[in-house]
Amino acid sequence: xxxxxxxxxxxxxxxxxxxxxxxxxxxxxxxxxxxxxxxxxxxxxxxxxxxxxxxxxxxxxxxxxxxxxxxxxxxxxxxxxxxxxxxxxxxxxxxxxxxxxxxxxxxxxxxxxxxxxxxxxxxxxxxxxxxxxxxxxxxxxxxxxxxxxxxxxxxxxxxxxxxxxxxxxxxxxxxxxxxxxxxxxxxxxxxxxxxxxxxxxxxxxxxxxxxxxxxxxxxxxxxxxxxxxxxxxxxxxxxxxxxxxxxxxxxxxxxxxxxxxxxxxxxxxxxxxxxxxxxxxxxxxxxxxxxxxxxxxxxxxxxxxxxxxxxxxxxxxxxxxxxxxxxx
Numbered sequence: 001x002x003x004x005x006x007x008x009x010x011x012x013x014x015x016x017x018x019x020x021x022x023x024x025x026x027x028x029x030x031x032x033x034x035x036x037x038x039x040x041x042x043x044x045x046x047x048x049x050x051x052x053x054x055x056x057x058x059x060x061x062x063x064x065x066x067x068x069x070x071x072x073x074x075x076x077x078x079x080x081x082x083x084x085x086x087x088x089x090x091x092x093x094x095x096x097x098x099x100x101x102x103x104x105x106x107x108x109x110x111x112x113x114x115x116x117x118x119x120x121x122x123x124x125x126x127x128x129x130x131x132x133x134x135x136x137x138x139x140x141x142x143x144x145x146x147x148x149x150x151x152x153x154x155x156x157x158x159x160x161x162x163x164x165x166x167x168x169x170x171x172x173x174x175x176x177x178x179x180x181x182x183x184x185x186x187x188x189x190x191x192x193x194x195x196x197x198x199x200x201x202x203x204x205x206x207x208x209x210x211x212x213x214x215x216x217x218x219x220x221x222x223x224x225x226x227x228x229x230x231x232x233x234x235x236x237x238x239x240x241x242x243x244x245x246x247x248x249x250x251x252x253x254x255x256x257x258x259x260x261x262x263x264x265x266x267x268x269x270x271x272x273x274x275x276x277x278x279x280x281x282x283x284x285x286x287x288x289x290x291x292x293x294x295x296x297x298x299x300x301x302x303x304x305x306x307x308x309x310x311x312x313x314x315x316x317x318x319x320x321x322x323x324x325x326x327x328x
Contacts, residue, residue, distance in 0.1 A: 044123030
């Protein structure tokens with residue numbers, strides 16, 4: 001990486017570079033984007049023109065409709081009222097050379113490239129093709145060297161797929177949550193301490209009390225101890241309780257309860273777990289059974305009723321052992 005383009009990415013930011021193009025991934029949330037200068041190169045337009053078009057969207061008057069009409073362009077209409085720049089939960093942008101830089105979110109990058117592709121820009125057309133084939137986030141993951149399935153942790157001799165995500169706990173506080181999936185079984189859950197963050201900053205003791213009162217409390221944990229993992233269904237019921245039933249109810253818990261209605265799917269996606277297709281499993285088993293049956297018939301060890309022809313098996317064994325005819 002050139003010295004004048006040194007990234008100050010740490011455990012939070014994943015940074016990759018190809019020439020003048022910089023790619024960033026916010027690892028806790030997996031939100032990602034491309035430096036505005038790099039996107040200009042990818043779509044084949046002047047950086048100043050792109051920067052001006054993007055900044056106009058942010059600076060357009062919000063209340064005076066007559067003035068706002070003067071700002072409207074086709075690109076403006078595509079980007080208006082959308083989140084444009086990649087930031088962390090504290091609204092900090094990625095840094096290069098000690099300075100925060102403007103990084104456009106992945107979906108914005110794709111829409112900008114698509115816009116200029118429609119205008120006949122060859123570079124934009126190529127970029128749209130690459131992003132469209134992979135998906136804009138995956139395109140940036142690859143370019144930045146970010147592997148969403150790389151994280152794992154060994155607990156009780158089991159290597160769990162692990163995802164860490166920084167979330168807003170209260171208006172003034174953020175926290176890290178830990179999600180786990182057993183890659184062998186698909187069983188998944190949430191770290192016990194993480195539930196305190198998801199439930200809006202409630203005390204750990206309150207979370208434990210809620211779990212102990214659950215009708216399936218004896219099956220609540222995938223593992224106990226310092227890195228306790230709460231099973232996904234119990235975790236969801238706990239979150240729902242603090243969002244809808246506890247007094248006072250927690251707004252963040254209510255939001256997460258709505259978000260995690262398909263909690264297993266959410267955790268599997270975040271941890272990078274891919275369940276083997278059930279139909280593929282059935283086809284494999286059926287193929288194995290057909291092969292076993294074919295070998296049985298070929299060897300002639302079973303009669304029409306499926307019973308072993310022991311005299312034939314004995315003769316075959318003697319023939320192999322002593323080199324005789326094997327006939328009994």
